[in-house]
Amino acid sequence: MLAAFVTIKVKPGSEEAFETVAKALVAKVNADEPGCKLYQLSRSDQPGTYHFMERYVDQDAVAAHRASDHYKSLGREMGQYLEGPPEIVRLTEV
Amino acid sequence: MLAAFVTIKVKPGSEEAFETVAKALVAKVNADEPGCKLYQLSRSDQPGTYHFMERYVDQDAVAAHRASDHYKSLGREMGQYLEGPPEIVRLTEV
Numbered sequence: 001m002l003a004a005f006v007t008i009k010v011k012p013g014s015e016e017a018f019e020t021v022a023k024a025l026v027a028k029v030n031a032d033e034p035g036c037k038l039y040q041l042s043r044s045d046q047p048g049t050y051h052f053m054e055r056y057v058d059q060d061a062v063a064a065h066r067a068s069d070h071y072k073s074l075g076r077e078m079g080q081y082l083e084g085p086p087e088i089v090r091l092t093e094v
Numbered sequence: 095m096l097a098a099f100v101t102i103k104v105k106p107g108s109e110e111a112f113e114t115v116a117k118a119l120v121a122k123v124n125a126d127e128p129g130c131k132l133y134q135l136s137r138s139d140q141p142g143t144y145h146f147m148e149r150y151v152d153q154d155a156v157a158a159h160r161a162s163d164h165y166k167s168l169g170r171e172m173g174q175y176l177e178g179p180p181e182i183v184r185l186t187e188v
Binding site for chain 1 (some may be wrong): 134138139144147149186188
């Protein structure tokens with residue numbers, strides 16, 4: 001199983017708008033990607049900081065996620081609210 | 095739902111010993127903690143760096159995890175292999 005932990009910082013005041021788009025993406029991924037076993041949005045205790053926890057059965061499932069229409073369109077929509085690029089920690093489950 | 099992302103650095107050469115104890119802890123948590131919905135050990139692409147992804151139904155489940163015999167005994171056993179204290183990002187799911 002592969003996993004990722006993504007850190008996202010949003011522009012001050014964009015929290016609500018970001019959450020709306022991010023939650024739409026979470027719903028789509030969980031509904032349409034059988035190879036994705038976890039796609040969860042969380043808030044940290046640092047202001048304006050969010051994280052995605054993600055788990056995929058294999059590399060094909062990761063590729064399917066990145067190639068999906070919902071990832072491309074909602075990812076682009078989220079982009080306007082971000083302060084800098086997301087940081088991604090890529091993981092292999094033990 | 096509450097979550098945590100833990101970063102652990104192990105002493106060079108301790109990877110195998112650490113994994114043995116950490117996997118025993120993962121097995122115990124998944125078998126004995128109904129309030130813990132994910133407890134997963136992963137390796138990052140940085141040498142000697144591991145992560146736990148954790149999800150709990152509520153704060154009581156987090157407290158039960160910390161109070162458990164397996165967490166105390168295996169956590170102490172893991173300690174000898176660590177290079178410095180674990181870093182913990184505490185999360186609230188959106």
